[in-house]
Amino acid sequence: MSYPPRAPFPATRLRRVRAHDWSRRLVRECSLSVDDLIWPLFVFDGHGTEAIKSLPGVSRLGTDHIVDAARRAVDLGIPAIALFPATDPKLKSDDAAEAINENNLVCRVTREIKRAVGDQLGVILDVALDPYSSHGQDGLVRDGRVVNDETIAVLLQQAIVQARAGCDVIAPSDMMDGRIGVIRGALDEADFGDVQIMSYAAKYASAFYGPFRDAVGSAANLGAADKKTYQQSPSQSDEAIHEVALDLAEGADSVMVKPGMPYLDIVARVKQTFGVPTFAYQVSGEYAMIRGAVDAGWLSGDAVIMESLLAFKRAGADGVLTYFAPDAARLLGR
Ligand code: PBG
Numbered sequence: 066m067s068y069p070p071r072a073p074f075p076a077t078r079l080r081r082v083r084a085h086d087w088s089r090r091l092v093r094e095c096s097l098s099v100d101d102l103i104w105p106l107f108v109f110d111g112h113g114t115e116a117i118k119s120l121p122g123v124s125r126l127g128t129d130h131i132v133d134a135a136r137r138a139v140d141l142g143i144p145a146i147a148l149f150p151a152t153d154p155k156l157k158s159d160d161a162a163e164a165i166n167e168n169n170l171v172c173r174v175t176r177e178i179k180r181a182v183g184d185q186l187g188v189i190l191d192v193a194l195d196p197y198s199s200h201g202q203d204g205l206v207r208d209g210r211v212v213n214d215e216t217i218a219v220l221l222q223q224a225i226v227q228a229r230a231g232c233d234v235i236a237p238s239d240m241m242d243g244r245i246g247v248i249r250g251a252l253d254e255a256d257f258g259d260v261q262i263m264s265y266a267a268k269y270a271s272a273f274y275g276p277f278r279d280a281v282g283s284a285a286n287l288g289a290a291d292k293k294t295y296q297q298s299p300s301q302s303d304e305a306i307h308e309v310a311l312d313l314a315e316g317a318d319s320v321m322v323k324p325g326m327p328y329l330d331i332v333a334r335v336k337q338t339f340g341v342p343t344f345a346y347q348v349s350g351e352y353a354m355i356r357g358a359v360d361a362g363w364l365s366g367d368a369v370i371m372e373s374l375l376a377f378k379r380a381g382a383d384g385v386l387t388y389f390a391p392d393a394a395r396l397l398g399r
Contacts, residue, residue: 095378097371099142099397103189103344104390106134107280109151110170119276120349121356123388125151128174135178138186141394145187147236147386148174151281152196160205161197165222169197172230179231189263190232192224192248193239201278201287203239203295211295217244221251228257236321238265240295246315263344264317267305267331270296273324273350280349305331306338313341321386324348326373329380336381345382347373352388367396 082088107125109115114124126134131148138146150171156163163169175188193203194216200206204216216239224235235252237244245264252260270293278284297304309320319342322332326347336343355373359366370389377385387393 095375097375097378097393097397099394100144101374101378101382101384102143102390102393103145103147103384103386104138104143105147105149105386105388106131107149107151108170108174110153117276117280119279119353120388121353121360123280123352125280128170128177131174132177132181135182135186135188137391139182141391143186143390143394144384145189145234146178147189147191148178149191149277149281150174150196154282157197157199157286159199161194161219164194164197165219165226167226167229169226171196172226175227175230175232187233188231189234189236190227192220192227192235192237192244194219194223195283195287196281198283199286201283201285201290203292204241211292213241213243213295216241217247220244221248224248225251225255225257228252228255228260232260234261234263236263236265238268238323240265240268240292240297242311243315245312245317249316261318262316263319263321264312265323265346266309266312266317266320267322267328267335268296269299269301269324269328271299271324271327271348271350273327273348276349276353299327302331302334306334309335309339313339318342319344319383321346322382324351325377325385325387326351329376332377332380332382336383342383343381344384344386345377345380347377347385347387347389349388355389367392371396 082092108131109125109127112127112129114126114130116124148171171190178188195201195203202211204211249262312320321344322328322335323346325345332345355369358364370392374385374393
């Protein structure tokens with residue numbers, strides 16, 4: 066042995082800590098837990114289950130299946146579900162009146178779920194008109210335009226009927242300006258001060274929502290129209306920060322970035338800038354891409370699901386809405 070020792074080459078070998086499983090575990094910077102998962106579920110007013118062609122492996126659940134799914138979420142340790150109704154086309158209208166019917170599908174189902182599982186599971190409901198509107202837009206349409214303030218007047222009633230049904234978290238996904246403050250005020254006034262608001266704060270006009278629109282049956286209503294006058298352009302990053310700042314100032318408890326994987330830069334910026342509970346939605350098109358490639362045998366399922374979800378955590382998300390929630394929970398070993 067020479068003394069003094071020769072300068073090693075290279076001085077630092079990062080492979081040293083990667084050499085053993087125990088060591089890789091010890092230096093791990095982030096990890097995924099079942100506590101990070103929110104499971105989106107589609108419900109229809111009928112019995113049994115219906116396959117969704119563009120979402121292989123995900124079904125619309127009938128009212129006789131949805132409570133079992135909620136119980137399954139509890140058993141798996143998943144903290145919350147997000148419910149989306151596939152509304153009977155006969156109940157859709159220009160003014161989306163079914164959205165504020167306190168006996169609509171999603172309200173009935175929420176009551177049943179809460180009766181069955183109580184506080185063991187959080188129930189999150191979207192606030193937006195697209196499941197109920199004959200034009201498939203998230204807001205009211207006047208002279209071909211989605212109108213902001215009139216829409217909010219309906220959204221706040223939707224929030225109230227959903228809160229009355231027992232929903233724990235109101236998740237406005239409509240992207241109207243100023244709706245968080247109005248909904249917060251309306252909830253407080255109606256004695257729902259404990260109901261949280263998870264704002265879809267940075268929501269992009271994305272082509273990745275296609276399978277979701279098939280699932281809730283709004284694709285046909287929307288036709289060739291788009292949502293670019295209220296959802297953000299994929300070219301925007303600073304604007305997402307502005308959106309989040311406004312929603313927080315208006316009283317949002319947590320914020321969401323959507324879609325997920327193509328927008329991890331936004332997730333990271335939002336978390337770093339505000340340090341508030343930040344969620345990401347791995348949307349239907351992202352799920353379909355992964356599931357499709359796995360089903361074709363091109364990707365290895367379990368590994369790719371877990372890697373895609375861990376990436377959200379690394380970017381700074383506190384949790385992920387994902388159609389893979391039950392798969393991930395199973396893989397996480399509960
Ligand atoms: C409705 C809503 C959409 C999604 C969640 N809430 C679709 C849209 O904005 O057109 C998409 C979720 C997904 O694609 O998984 N406002």
